[in-house]
Amino acid sequence: MSAPAPAFRDRVLALVARIPEGRVMTYGQLALLAGQPGAARQAGFVMNSLMGGGELPWQRVINAQGRVSTHKLGFGDMQERLLQAEGVVFDASGRCDLSRLQWWPEEAAPSAPEPLL
């Protein structure tokens, strides 16, 4: 394809759009699947650009600590509420069980022998 590879931003958004209800993904994970391991901050920067605007389930994106990183932005409470509405349970520390809720696309399953296409 002579067309340039999709921007990191679009790549992340595509992944977020595929997160099923009741599941979550971490920023580092999005960056990894987007082809830029270590670019977790950028994944967050991409979400910040959306600012909750659009049909994208940005609420399902949380940090590696299993906690929402939007508290200081002002709408973190809304994110937790939306996730709780999907069945996600947060403990007293505001953290959820990533080992159970973290979702991986089939083409990038952690157990898959092939890393990416």
Place this chain on the structure above:
DNA sequence: GTCGTGACCAGGC
């Protein structure tokens, strides 16, 4: 083209 910034991550105290 360069600089600064950020919804992070991991390690150490």
Place this chain on the structure above:
DNA sequence: AGCCTGGCCACGA
């Protein structure tokens, strides 16, 4: 348990 530091890479002006 919580708090601080350094490092990482892409996007906007």
